[in-house]
Amino acid sequence: MSTGGWSRRRFVGALAGTAAGASLPACGNDPPPGAEASAPGSPGTAAAPSATGRPTGPRPLYLGTYTSVEGGGKGVGLATCDAGGRITGTGTLTGVSDPSYLAVHPDGRTLYAVNEREDGAVTAVRLADRKVLGSRSTGGASPCHLSVHPGGRWLLSANYGSGSVTVHPIDASGALGERTDLVTHSSPSPGPGQEGPHAHQVVTSPDGGHVLAVDLGTDTVYTYRLDEKSGRLTEVARARTHPGAGPRHLTFHPKGRHAYLANEVDNTVAVCAYDPGTGRLTVGEAQSTGTGSGTNYPAQILVTSNGAYAYLANRGHNSLTRYAVEADGARLRLLDTVPVSGDFPRQIAFSPDGSLLFAANQKSSTVSVFRVNARDGELRLASEPFSSPVAVCALPL
Numbered sequence: 583m584s585t586g587g588w589s590r591r592r593f594v595g596a597l598a599g600t601a602a603g604a605s606l607p608a609c610g611n612d613p614p615p616g617a618e619a620s621a622p623g624s625p626g627t628a629a630a631p632s633a634t635g636r637p638t639g640p641r642p643l644y645l646g647t648y649t650s651v652e653g654g655g656k657g658v659g660l661a662t663c664d665a666g667g668r669i670t671g672t673g674t675l676t677g678v679s680d681p682s683y684l685a686v687h688p689d690g691r692t693l694y695a696v697n698e699r700e701d702g703a704v705t706a707v708r709l710a711d712r713k714v715l716g717s718r719s720t721g722g723a724s725p726c727h728l729s730v731h732p733g734g735r736w737l738l739s740a741n742y743g744s745g746s747v748t749v750h751p752i753d754a755s756g757a758l759g760e761r762t763d764l765v766t767h768s769s770p771s772p773g774p775g776q777e778g779p780h781a782h783q784v785v786t787s788p789d790g791g792h793v794l795a796v797d798l799g800t801d802t803v804y805t806y807r808l809d810e811k812s813g814r815l816t817e818v819a820r821a822r823t824h825p826g827a828g829p830r831h832l833t834f835h836p837k838g839r840h841a842y843l844a845n846e847v848d849n850t851v852a853v854c855a856y857d858p859g860t861g862r863l864t865v866g867e868a869q870s871t872g873t874g875s876g877t878n879y880p881a882q883i884l885v886t887s888n889g890a891y892a893y894l895a896n897r898g899h900n901s902l903t904r905y906a907v908e909a910d911g912a913r914l915r916l917l918d919t920v921p922v923s924g925d926f927p928r929q930i931a932f933s934p935d936g937s938l939l940f941a942a943n944q945k946s947s948t949v950s951v952f953r954v955n956a957r958d959g960e961l962r963l964a965s966e967p968f969s970s971p972v973a974v975c976a977l978p979l
Contacts, residue, residue: 640664641933642709644693645942645949646681646975653947655971657681658695658707663978667938667951667964677714678705683727683929684977688734692756693977696725696739704728704739704750706758715757720748721764727783731793736762736813738784738793745779747795747806749813762813765795765806773801774826775847782830782846788838792818792861798828798846803854805861821863823852831882835911836889842914844894849878851894851905853914872919873899882930884939891959895927895941902927902941902952904959920961924948928974938964940976949976 645659657676663669681695691710697703702720707713722741729738730752737750737758746766751759767779780799786808787794793806793815805819823829828847834856835841841854843865850868857863871880871894878898885892889911894903901919908915924943931940932954939961941950948967955962 640670642979643669643940644684644686644977644979645970645973646684646695646929646977647970647972648680648682648698648974649678650680650699651972653971658684658693659970659973661968661970663933663938663940663951665937667953669949669951669965669968671968671970675707675712675714678707679703681705682974683725684975685728685730686977686979687730687752687756688732690979692752694728694730694737694758696720696728698724698726698742700724700743702739702741702743704737704748704758706752706756708756715755718750718758718760720746721761722746722748722766727781729785731786731808731810732790733810735810736808738786740781740784740795742780742782742798745781745797745799747781747784747793747804747815749808749815751813763815765815765817767795767797767800767802767804770800770802770820770822772799773828773847776800776828783832785832785834787856787858787861788834788836789858791858794832794861794863796829796832796843798830801825801827801829803829803832803843803863803865805863807861819860819862821854821865823865824848824868827852827868830880833883833885833892835885835907836887837911840911842883842885842892844880844883846879846881849873849880849898851880851883851914853912855912869914870916871896871899872903872916873901881928884930884932886932886954886959887936893930893939893961895922895930897926897928897944900925900927902930902939902961904961906959917959920952923950923963923967929976931976931978933978938978940978942970942973942976943967944972944974947971947973949973 640662643661647655682698702725705717706715723743726742749763776799783796806815827845830846855864881895892905905914925946952961
């Protein structure tokens with residue numbers, strides 16, 4: 583299958599200027615994985631709790647990049663972030679190729695990374711000593727997203743280049759076994775301007791009952807049931823967007839009855855109704871991203887843990903759109919856009935307590951951090967953006 587769409591996805595807009603991004607600080611030459619000891623406050627070391635039970639010291643931050651492009655990283659970036667949003671680099675975890683998206687096991691002990699290459703793979707890393715536990719083939723091209731099923735026994739990944747979803751078992755150590763399933767999106771036909779399916783994300787519904795895969799190429803969100811004994815997926819529903827929307831990322835409202843879909847190609851978002859019983863998603867009308875008529879490529883969308891506000895990363899507009907979530911999750915009301923202080927925000931993530939929002943800016947090779955006002959959802963830049971080579975993912979723990 584042609585991977586022309588993969589090339590467009592990875593290099594869209596060109597990566598001019600990425601070589602200017604500074605590398606993460608390291609202690610001399612990068613040691614082999616597992617050779618670095620965790621220092622107080624370094625990734626893998628929990629911050630001390632305050633009297634209120636909230637951590638007070640710097641928290642671990644892991645940074646995804648491309649290792650095979652000019653100016654790219656050498657592996658997974660290691661850093662910490664303090665409560666005020668200031669990032670400090672602590673090194674690089676080498677031995678992981680093109681880790682463009684990261685996820686952590688529910689028990690916090692193992693990090694997982696996609697290896698976004700033609701011969702796609704996923705890699706597991708034990709955080710206690712940063713030992714690479716091994717990689718497994720995804721059976722597809724250019725995996726760009728992965729997530730851990732809530733039960734902690736299965737890793738789900740999306741192969742963008744070949745339009746497929748893969749399941750791998752996770753053993754007691756956090757290591758990955760050989761894949762148990764590979765499902766390719768063979769229908770419906772690709773949307774306008776697409777030459778094939780392009781699975782862009784795979785997530786589990788809040789109740790754990792269904793797995794949903796977002797496919798940009800077919801303008802479809804597929805719903806599956808996961809057999810937690812065999813690791814096999816069974817399709818139970820499909821939801822189509824309008825032709826040419828190019829759905830990229832989906833996020834659920836905390837109450838689990840609605841979800842929000844970012845459409846990359848036509849620069850829109852949509853509110854979706856979700857039925858936990860059947861897994862059926864119903865896509866609503868396309869809405870504005872607040873970025874005007876220029877080329878934008880919206881990326882990731884997030885919702886606050888209380889379900890009050892949603893944020894969208896706009897790569898062309900270089901901004902974050904803020905929405906008020908209304909009608910118990912059924913409606914988004916556009917409030918404003920805020921400059922991201924970087925170029926091409928590829929991915930966004932909340933800190934565990936929701937007080938900070940991180941934006942990984944691919945072209946400027948930086949990570950921006952914003953304080954999230956709990957009262958009105960307003961975003962304020964917390965500090966100067968942090969330099970990180972070809973930053974495409976930020977995972978705060």
